[in-house]
Amino acid sequence: MNDVIVVGTDGSPGADAAVAWAATDAARKGLRLELVHVIERGTYDLPRYPIPWLLTTLGEAAEAMLEEKTEMVRARWPGLEVTTKVKTGSAVAELRAQAESATELVVGSRGRGGFGGALLGSVSLGVAGHAHGTVVVVRPTAAERGQIVAGLDATESSEPALAHAFAEASLRRAALRTVYAYAVPLHALSLDLERLRRAQYEFVRDRLAPWRAKHPEVNVIEDITSVHPVAALSEASKDADLVVVGNRGHGSMASTVLGSVSHGVLHHAHCPVAVVRLRGAR
Numbered sequence: 690m691n692d693v694i695v696v697g698t699d700g701s702p703g704a705d706a707a708v709a710w711a712a713t714d715a716a717r718k719g720l721r722l723e724l725v726h727v728i729e730r731g732t733y734d735l736p737r738y739p740i741p742w743l744l745t746t747l748g749e750a751a752e753a754m755l756e757e758k759t760e761m762v763r764a765r766w767p768g769l770e771v772t773t774k775v776k777t778g779s780a781v782a783e784l785r786a787q788a789e790s791a792t793e794l795v796v797g798s799r800g801r802g803g804f805g806g807a808l809l810g811s812v813s814l815g816v817a818g819h820a821h822g823t824v825v826v827v828r829p830t831a832a833e834r835g836q837i838v839a840g841l842d843a844t845e846s847s848e849p850a851l852a853h854a855f856a857e858a859s860l861r862r863a864a865l866r867t868v869y870a871y872a873v874p875l876h877a878l879s880l881d882l883e884r885l886r887r888a889q890y891e892f893v894r895d896r897l898a899p900w901r902a903k904h905p906e907v908n909v910i911e912d913i914t915s916v917h918p919v920a921a922l923s924e925a926s927k928d929a930d931l932v933v934v935g936n937r938g939h940g941s942m943a944s945t946v947l948g949s950v951s952h953g954v955l956h957h958a959h960c961p962v963a964v965v966r967l968r969g970a971r
């Protein structure tokens with residue numbers, strides 16, 4: 690069941706980058722690739738102007754677009770099994786539903802519509818952190834850098850992210866940079882900052898010890914900083930192939946699905962971002 694990577698496409702260049710990334714990943718992991726397009730007919734429904742055969746026309750256009758993208762994938766990854774699916778409804782809801790039985794859901798950071806200056810589209814934001822399992826939002830990079838970045842915080846929610854990051858680094862034979870950003874409390878003047886710093890180093894060392902033991906083949910670089918986590922992770926993403934974060938962590942309101950750090954990283958990262966959520970977590 691979980692032997693497929695699902696990629697959402699609206700036919701845009703942003704989605705093409707997502708398709709290429711997903712195909713590369715499927716080939717690396719020995720999985721099947723499924724291209725999904727969701728017809729959001731509401732977009733084309735004009736008040737008091739019924740368009741005959743709208744759904745038929747959109748359906749035919751969707752099939753043709755997916756056929757073209759499939760050919761594009763087959764030309765570059767001849768051995769890969771590729772299937773397609775057309776759905777009708779809300780792109781966010783349909784893609785989330787597809788993610789339930791997939792290893793990974795992949796989308797572009799931008800699509801066809803939206804406001805030109807936006808860094809992140811609404812579909813990307815709507816699926817990241819909300820879908821079960823892992824969602825990758827693709828921002829293309831020019832070349833491979835040989836490094837995976839993982840965000841680490843003081844909560845349990847970064848454990849699935851660490852698991853994912855170590856597995857990715859191992860599979861790709863890449864180095865893993867773990868970024869832990871701690872906030873210096875406001876009453877810093879009364880603190881022994883050197884002791885605080887040492888305590889943070891020990892925390893990270895203990896937290897990573899079981900993962901290092903499980904993956905001795907992975908070269909781990911521990912980054913510990915007191916700059917804002919979004920700034921630290923965005924900066925690290927400049928030299929990374931993938932940034933891995935949990936869906937939420939410390940300081941998130943219980944009602945939010947996506948924490949502010951993951952949200953910020955999705956907007957500002959310079960490379961693809963994987964938001965990893967424990968399957969079954971609510």
Ligand SMILES: Nc1ncnc2c1ncn2[C@@H]1O[C@H](COP(=O)(O)OP(=O)(O)O)[C@@H](O)[C@H]1O
Pocket residue numbers: 696697698699701703704705707725726727728729780795796797798799800801802803804809810811812813814
């Ligand atoms: N109708 C759709 N069907 C499938 N995937 C989609 C659809 N719309 C968007 N996506 C996916 O989401 C990504 C981001 O698109 P979106 O959030 O809609 O950005 P924008 O606001 O720029 O249109 C796309 O690159 C694509 O991977």
Ligand SMILES: [Mg+2]
Pocket residue numbers: 699800801802803810811812
């Ligand atoms: Mg769109």
